[in-house]
Amino acid sequence: MTGSRNPRRGTTAIPRVPDHRVDPGDSTGRTGSAGSAGNAGYDWDRFNPDWYVQHNYAELRDDDRRILQLVRDFFATVLDTDRPVGRGIDVGSGANLYPALAMQPYCRYIEQRERGGQNVRWLERQRPWYSELWDQYWTLLTRLPAYQRMEKPREDFAAKVRVRCGNLFELGPRQWDAGTMFFVAESISDQEREFKSAVERFVGSLKPGAPFAAAFMQESAGYYVDGIRFPAVAVTKADVEHCLEPLARDVETHRVHSAKSLREGYKGMILAVGRARRLPG
Numbered sequence: 484m485t486g487s488r489n490p491r492r493g494t495t496a497i498p499r500v501p502d503h504r505v506d507p508g509d510s511t512g513r514t515g516s517a518g519s520a521g522n523a524g525y526d527w528d529r530f531n532p533d534w535y536v537q538h539n540y541a542e543l544r545d546d547d548r549r550i551l552q553l554v555r556d557f558f559a560t561v562l563d564t565d566r567p568v569g570r571g572i573d574v575g576s577g578a579n580l581y582p583a584l585a586m587q588p589y590c591r592y593i594e595q596r597e598r599g600g601q602n603v604r605w606l607e608r609q610r611p612w613y614s615e616l617w618d619q620y621w622t623l624l625t626r627l628p629a630y631q632r633m634e635k636p637r638e639d640f641a642a643k644v645r646v647r648c649g650n651l652f653e654l655g656p657r658q659w660d661a662g663t664m665f666f667v668a669e670s671i672s673d674q675e676r677e678f679k680s681a682v683e684r685f686v687g688s689l690k691p692g693a694p695f696a697a698a699f700m701q702e703s704a705g706y707y708v709d710g711i712r713f714p715a716v717a718v719t720k721a722d723v724e725h726c727l728e729p730l731a732r733d734v735e736t737h738r739v740h741s742a743k744s745l746r747e748g749y750k751g752m753i754l755a756v757g758r759a760r761r762l763p764g
C-alpha cells in the first residue's frame with residue numbers, strides 16, 4: 484500500500500495526515516479521540532446519503548460509465564437470465580444503486596448490506612420507486628438484451644431487492660451466488676489489515692465459483708462526506724490483485740481513468756471481476 488495525496492470517492496481532497504489523531508478543528512466521523520481507530524471507530528450513521536448521491540451520482544461520470552460497462556459485460560458472460568442464480572449481495576451499498584442494478588436480471592433476490600443508519604433508510608426509500616437519476620445507469624445496462632428484456636425494471640427491483648443493516652465483517656461464509664462491493668474495502672478504515680479483511684469477508688461470503696465485481700478508489704487517503712471526514716487505505720491495482728489472489732480465480736483487474744476530475748488530486752478507480760475460489764476448510 485502506498486502513501487498518496489489522493490482523495491476518496493465523494494469528496495474534497497485532503498492531504499494525507501501523518502497520524503490519525505483527531506484534529507479538533509476538523510469535522511470527523513471518528514467516535515474515538517486518539518490513535519488509529521479502524522472501521523469501528525467511525526460513526527457511519529453520520530454518512531449523509533443525499534449529499535453523497537448528489538456529489539457522486541447525479542451525473543453519470545465517465546469513470547462510472549466505464550465500470551458499469553465492464554461489470555455489465557462481465558455478468559453477461561458468466562450469468563444467464565434463463566437460469567437466474569438465487570441470491571446476490573451488494574456490500575456497503577451506501578447511496579449507490581448501480582451495483583444492484585447490474586445484478587438485477589440474473590438474481591432472484593438481492594440484499595444490500597449496509598452499516599450506516601441514514602444510508603439504510605435512504606436505500607429503503609428507493610423502493611417501490613427509485614429516483615429518475617438512476618435511469619441513465621439503467622439505460623447503459625439496456626444495451627444488453629438481459630436488461631433490455633425487463634419490461635418493468637422498477638417493479639422488479641422493488642420485488643427482489645432488500646436492505647439489511649449489518650456489518651460486512653460479520654458476513655457468513657459461502658452464502659451468496661453473486662456479489663458486488665463498490666468503493667468499500669479501501670474506504671471504511673485507515674488500517675491495511677481491515678482492507679484485506681473486508682475483501683476476504685466479501686469474497687469468502689460467496690459460494691465457490693460465484694462471480695463478483697469489486698471497485699476500489701486508487702490510492703485514496705480519506706474523504707469528506709458533507710463536511711465529515713471518513714478514512715481510507717491507499718491501495719494500488721497490485722494491492723488489489725495480491726489480496727484477491729488466494730481468494731478468487733479468473734480475476735481480471737482494470738484501472739479506470741478519470742478524465743473529468745471533480746476532486747483535486749483524484750487519480751482513478753480500480754475494478755476487479757472474478758469468481759470466488761473454493762477455500763479450504
Ligand SMILES: C[S@@+](CC[C@H](N)C(=O)[O-])C[C@H]1O[C@@H](n2cnc3c(N)ncnc32)[C@H](O)[C@@H]1O
Pocket residue numbers: 492522527530574575576577578579596597598599602649650651652664665666667670671
Ligand atoms: C465510500 S462508501 C461506498 C458506497 C457505495 N457502495 C458506492 O459505490 O458509492 C462506503 C460505504 O460502506 C459503508 N460501511 C462502512 N463500514 C461498513 C461495515 N463495517 N459494513 C458494511 N458497510 C459499511 C458506509 O456506511 C458507506 O455506505
